[in-house]
Amino acid sequence: MIELFKLFGFILLALIALVFIRAIKGPTAIDRLICVNIIGTKSIVLLVFMGIIFKRLDMFVDIAIGYGLLNFIASIAAAKFYQHNKTLRPESGDDS
């Protein structure tokens, strides 16, 4: 069963790499922010997998809770910062 969880972890890493491609070549800044949000949510799952593989889930699940809370707060703060900062907008460099 542990081997199966290692396989699931590697599949999850490959899918995160697919999302990371979009985070690299995303046309605007907010695409990258959404990709960072997805990767943060999936790293919670990856931490739980690590806890199962190392047989210390009682320790890793607390780290996962903290990571989830921080990821949510960072997402909200980044969205508000993007909304109020004019230099990050796509057309503000040329037009306005």
Add this chain to the structure above:
Amino acid sequence: MNIIIIVLISLGLFFFFGTAVGMLRLPDFYTRSHAAGKGDTLSTALILLGCALFIMHEGHYSGASILVFLKLMSIIVFVFIGSPTASHAFIDAGYETGEKQWSNKKQAKKKP
């Protein structure tokens, strides 16, 4: 019990595969965030539910394993509340700053 766990985690990985393909291939910011908001939430919930059932089955339903199960359940509830909220905040910010919407120009020319 093992079959239920494997089916739950495989379903979660399948939904996350849908999210990854949607992020890569959809043309627009709004459609991409549509793929991100739903598939991400459901896949996280399914995979964590499978892990919670596994750890409770592995620990022979003792007190410590039930505590870990409850913590994983609290993560699931928080993801179900927090992830759509963050996605909505991103879409709100993108809409207010004037992201361009995608339109199929070839189809628009064919219609008239």
